[in-house]
């Protein structure tokens with residue numbers, strides 16, 4: 001296939017060359033997942049909250065055009081300037097035009113996955129504009145000239161020694177010092193100077209409220225607030241799916257977001273921006289960039305409910321062992337693998353296959369997105385459209401065939417069982433990418449179909 | 463061009479919207495805890511804050527003097543301004559760059575997550591609770607509600623320019639998931655539970 005972008009298996013292989021790091025990565029993310037479980041279990045109403053969040057988001061998808069108009073009307077009343085961007089290019093051009101009007105060539109930016117999606121940093125750099133990312137993790141990957149590898153934990157793939165080295169090179173900290181307290185203090189000083197001197201701040205948006213025309217930004221570090229409150233111009237960039245109808249719906253989403261993300265009861269700061277402060281300019285850029293198209297895809301529209309908590313990544317056995325960069329997309333992991341093919345089927349055809357379909361992502365998702373079902377459905381779409389990666393295509397077509405031919409499925413199941421029992425190592429080859437470097441599990445003594453048939457018969461239903 | 467994109471987006475969204483479903487009613491969930499001040503204090507401590515139950519502003523002042531000596535303090539709490547000599551005159555938020563401690567009185571706090579709701583009118587400068595090296599918040603125990611649902615019921619459709627929930631000191635765990643207090647905002651948080 002004529003592709004310039006390396007595919008997930010190749011990139012995962014690269015990440016897997018450092019086994020110690022992979023194990024560390026795997027265990028750290030699992031630890032974050034465990035913290036999420038603990039936080040979720042303290043709320044007896046957890047499942048009900050997930051249902052509520054999903055229902056609210058469904059109502060948002062069904063009325064998005066109305067909510068967008070309502071939001072715009074209220075935001076304008078509040079004195080916020082509203083911009084609409086059909087795609088990434090237009091988003092970047094809007095940001096640039098605001099900077100040009102101010103005659104400013106430097107800015108600070110807090111975390112915004114949307115600006116990552118639009119490749120805003122690269123674009124502005126080419127235009128001669130300096131962007132300083134102020135989230136510590138994002139600043140670290142920026143200094144390393146890498147993209148974030150996780151939407152909540154941008155430099156989760158980096159060891160502290162590497163960060164110490166980067167800071168030594170760029171911030172002048174002593175060589176060999178890799179103490180997290182020390183490095184964080186150094187970054188605090190370095191970035192404070194930027195907050196105090198930059199006239200423009202860009203932030204992301206976690207939630208925008210149609211009812212009031214305000215938007216909410218959540219951080220633990222306080223970097224979005226430091227940037228926005230000290231700047232003369234605040235530009236907030238958001239995907240159009242970030243809308244929620246009512247302010248009180250924040251009660252549901254803020255209870256779910258951080259418990260799902262890191263296991264904290266809430267982020268340190270949940271800031272509600274409603275009006276610019278006197279003398280300040282506030283802009284909001286509403287970005288489509290394929291979202292309206294995804295909304296029209298019946299099987300995939302639920303992916304627009306995502307609140308970017310990262311829980312599906314932390315729990316994903318593939319993400320944990322292949323690393324965020326193996327997804328070669330701004331948003332990695334299971335949800336990124338659903339969003340990316342909507343942007344470009346050809347470039348991201350490999351991603352829906354980067355999953356075991358174990359369903360763990362679906363189980364933890366706070367807005368109840370049917371993540372693993374959607375990954376499975378994307379595979380079918382991609383095969384039909386002729387974009388499936390070659391090795392996976394053969395396997396997929398085999399699966400599609402067996403699923404639509406019950407007799408063959410029964411035989412294949414039995415044969416497979418025999419095959420695995422007799423020659424467990426044979427399946428461990430390059431034709432079966434998911435079993436690379438993994439031992440096949442012990443096959444069950446009888447296949448599910450045999451077991452089911454027997455039990456049905458025993459119960460007198462056959 | 464801007465109008466053009468607006469119409470294009472709204473049009474595409476409208477065309478692709480799924481069938482309508484109604485918004486769910488959101489219940490107030492009964493919580494397993496009953497002592498709100500106690501739960502709030504426990505959570506604030508768990509997320510890195512320090513809680514001081516006090517019964518007067520003078521007592522707050524004494525504690526602040528003990529902990530911060532002669533360092534720069536700025537307060538937007540009216541009752542404290544007479545007690546605390548801030549010595550700061552300022553033109554804008556940048557003047558707070560070297561501020562050691564900001565003291566802010568708040569109207570509402572949440573027991574389940576230790577979050578304190580602060581609105582712009584209590585701040586004077588939006589940057590104040592973020593830029594100071596340390597932050598102290600004053601809360602009256604009767605203003606603590608059980609959950610975020612109760613908090614938003616109280617906030618309602620209140621008008622403000624800016625408002626924020628603050629839960630604990632500023633923090634990061636971006637370096638190998640080691641928790642460090644004091645990322646960009648305050649390195650410590652003191653919460654005074656003021657019973658009158």
Ligand code: SF4
Nearest residue numbers: 306307309310312365
């Ligand atoms: S898909 Fe669900 S679990 Fe994954 S980031 Fe989005 S909200 Fe979180």
